[in-house]
Amino acid sequence: MRTSASHTIIRRRTRFIVVLFGSAKKYRNYSLAMDYRISGSAFFAVFLLYGFINISASLVPSSTTVALNAPVTLNFSVRCNSGHIEWNHRQKTTSGELGPLRRPEYIETCDSLSKVPNRASMVHSLIEAYGLLRHMSTVKPHVASIEEMAKFHTDAYLEHLHKISQDGDNDDPQSGDFGLGYDCPVVEGIYDYAAAVGGATLTAAQCLLDKRGEVAINWAGGWHHAKKDEASGFCYVNDAVLGILKLREKYKRVLYVDVDLHHGDGVEDAFSFTSKVMTVSLHKFSPGFFPGTGDLCDTGLGKGRWYAVNVPLDDGIKDDRYFQVFSSVIQEVQTLFNPEAVVMQLGADTMAGDPMCSFNMTPVGVAQCLRHVLDWHLPTLLLGGGGYNLANTARCWTYLTATVLGQTLASEIPDHEFFTEYGPDYSLEISPSCRPDRNENKHLDTVISTIKGNLKNVV
Ligand SMILES: [Zn+2]
Numbered sequence: 001m002r003t004s005a006s007h008t009i010i011r012r013r014t015r016f017i018v019v020l021f022g023s024a025k026k027y028r029n030y031s032l033a034m035d036y037r038i039s040g041s042a043f044f045a046v047f048l049l050y051g052f053i054n055i056s057a058s059l060v061p062s063s064t065t066v067a068l069n070a071p072v073t074l075n076f077s078v079r080c081n082s083g084h085i086e087w088n089h090r091q092k093t094t095s096g097e098l099g100p101l102r103r104p105e106y107i108e109t110c111d112s113l114s115k116v117p118n119r120a121s122m123v124h125s126l127i128e129a130y131g132l133l134r135h136m137s138t139v140k141p142h143v144a145s146i147e148e149m150a151k152f153h154t155d156a157y158l159e160h161l162h163k164i165s166q167d168g169d170n171d172d173p174q175s176g177d178f179g180l181g182y183d184c185p186v187v188e189g190i191y192d193y194a195a196a197v198g199g200a201t202l203t204a205a206q207c208l209l210d211k212r213g214e215v216a217i218n219w220a221g222g223w224h225h226a227k228k229d230e231a232s233g234f235c236y237v238n239d240a241v242l243g244i245l246k247l248r249e250k251y252k253r254v255l256y257v258d259v260d261l262h263h264g265d266g267v268e269d270a271f272s273f274t275s276k277v278m279t280v281s282l283h284k285f286s287p288g289f290f291p292g293t294g295d296l297c298d299t300g301l302g303k304g305r306w307y308a309v310n311v312p313l314d315d316g317i318k319d320d321r322y323f324q325v326f327s328s329v330i331q332e333v334q335t336l337f338n339p340e341a342v343v344m345q346l347g348a349d350t351m352a353g354d355p356m357c358s359f360n361m362t363p364v365g366v367a368q369c370l371r372h373v374l375d376w377h378l379p380t381l382l383l384g385g386g387g388y389n390l391a392n393t394a395r396c397w398t399y400l401t402a403t404v405l406g407q408t409l410a411s412e413i414p415d416h417e418f419f420t421e422y423g424p425d426y427s428l429e430i431s432p433s434c435r436p437d438r439n440e441n442k443h444l445d446t447v448i449s450t451i452k453g454n455l456k457n458v459v
Contacts, residue, residue: 106141109196110220114187115234116387122394122418123219123384127401129416135405139207141200141218144242149198152241152270154229158191161236165191179230194237197221201239201383205246208341208379215380215404219397222345222383224264225291232266233290240345241270243381244277247341251379252276255339257330258283259369260347260385261356263294263310267345273304278337278458282326284358285312296447299454306457309333311447315358316437319365321444322350326369328448334376336458342378344370346400347385348393352432355388360437362430363399370403391421392430399428 110120127133146158157178164172168188170181180186197220204216224240225233240256244267247254256271258264258281271277283294300308311329313322346366350359374380382404387393402409411429413422 106196106200106220109189109193112187112189112193113234114185116390116393118418119387119390119393120220122390122421123397125417126394126398126413129414130398130402130409132398132401132405132407135407136401137213139203139212141196141203143192144195144198144202144237146195148202149195149237149242151245152228152238153226157229161194161231162191165189179227179232183234184231184236190236197223198237198239198242201243201381202246204381205243208247208381209250214377215374215382217382217401217404219382219384222260222347222385223266224258224260224345224347224385225262225266227266227269233262235266238266238270240264240267240343240383243383244271244343247343247379247381248276251340253278253337253339253341255333255337255342256280256345257342257373258345258347258385259326259350259366260345261349261354261358262289262347262386263291264345265291265293268294268298268300268308268310271304272300272308273302275303275307275458278307278309278333278339280309280311280330280333282311282313282322282329284315285310286314289358296450306454307337309451309455311451313359314438314443316360316435317439318360318432318437319362319368321437321439322359322361322365323368323372325444325448327372329451330369330372332452332455336455339376339378341380342373342376343381343383344373345383345385346370346397348387348396349385351387351389351392351396352430353389353392354386356386360432360435362432363396366396367400367403370400374404391418394418395422395428395430 107120107124111118113119146155146162149158160172160174160178161180164170164175164180164186165188168186168190169175170186172180172186175181175186197218200218201221204218204221207213207216218239221239221243223235223238226235226238226241228238244254244256254277256264256267256277256279258267258279260281261284263283263285264279264281268279268281271279281294285294294310294312296310296312298308298310299306309329311325313325348354348366349356350361350366352360352362370382382400384393384397387396399409409428411427413419413426413428419426
């Protein structure tokens with residue numbers, strides 16, 4: 001893995017699409033902008049809409065963590081197409097979307113990570129520029145307490161992280177024991193960053209527990225390498241583990257699916273001895289490639305044996321073959337493990353054009369995998385992860401956000417703060433490169449058949 005961006009989305013079981021974002025004022029401004037493009041009777045409809053927005057906003061207690069600026073409780077969907085606004089009554093039997101809100105400080109905190117500077121803002125801005133925020137609700141994340149992070153991490157690690165975070169002391173002799181330094185540099189405020197990311201994923205998981213939606217997203221999460229007492233691979237807190245533990249408070253079996261380029265070693269380690277959490281990681285497995293774990297034969301330990309699934313892949317894999325492997329494995333996992341909730345890490349360092357220069361994927365292929373999981377209609381927590389071509393990462397997660405919401409996006413990148421980052425073509429699509437696919441059919445067949453054989457041991 002390595003990093004990520006911002007907020008959380010919740011897809012509701014009932015199909016209604018709402019804007020839960022920023023302030024009611026901002027939403028009204030948007031609607032006012034639309035006024036110029038509507039006419040006649042549609043203008044009257046907009047007028048009524050303002051009324052509903054204001055009513056619903058006033059019904060929300062000020063203590064809520066959800067910014068309700070749209071008619072969430074009024075069962076309306078707001079949809080803007082071709083210069084007019086239409087609204088539909090919510091259908092009880094169809095699925096809909098809700099989504100959490102960004103907290104400006106949260107975005108700023110995540111932007112500070114030196115490995116992916118401003119990535120959180122780029123992701124959030126592109127999602128916003130495409131108008132997707134109005135189809136979801138956004139929820140203000142809380143900052144994780146030390147007690148919450150200690151559900152996984154050791155007190156000694158957290159206390160040390162807190163201590164060195166005060167002044168960004170990179171020379172503390174104890175830091176090496178906790179994996180700090182090298183690719184996990186100590187910078188001032190790093191503890192606050194870890195607490196913010198951990199808290200956001202816990203907030204998203206709590207939204208699922210509270211049945212506030214079916215899908216929750218924290219693109220700034222997905223730090224899958226961190227160990228209980230050690231930072232690793234740019235990861236200072238393992239928010240994925242914290243999220244899984246939170247979901248386990250209610251759900252007996254939680255499935256973790258990791259499609260980052262790197263092996264999700266921290267998550268696998270955390271649950272290697274239990275049969276209550278199954279971890280599935282598809283990743284590049286090659287001598288010398290970080291973190292060096294995740295071989296086909298690594299299947300868990302003790303009671304957790306057969307509950308860790310590793311899919312080792314080689315360079316150059318593209319959308320079609322990746323999805324073929326993914327769907328073969330994940331369908332067997334779903335059938336035999338029968339999860340009650342899912343956490344999916346969607347690191348974008350698999351994209352063509354990533355500096356990792358390994359896989360040759362596009363957002364379309366990852367979205368196929370995501371759609372396969374979403375079709376189970378389980379409580380699903382989506383997290384970010386790696387992604388070092390910042391523009392491609394923003395493209396990917398914006399496309400995946402639209403996939404969750406069932407929205408189609410225009411190819412042209414809309415004008416927004418980071419528009420110039422998307423040159424020279426300024427399009428949403430990512431084209432695969434012409435690098436060869438090093439994965440031989442025979443190898444992939446062996447991987448799939450071995451995993452299916454192992455999964456027969458799951459009871
Ligand atoms: Zn990665």
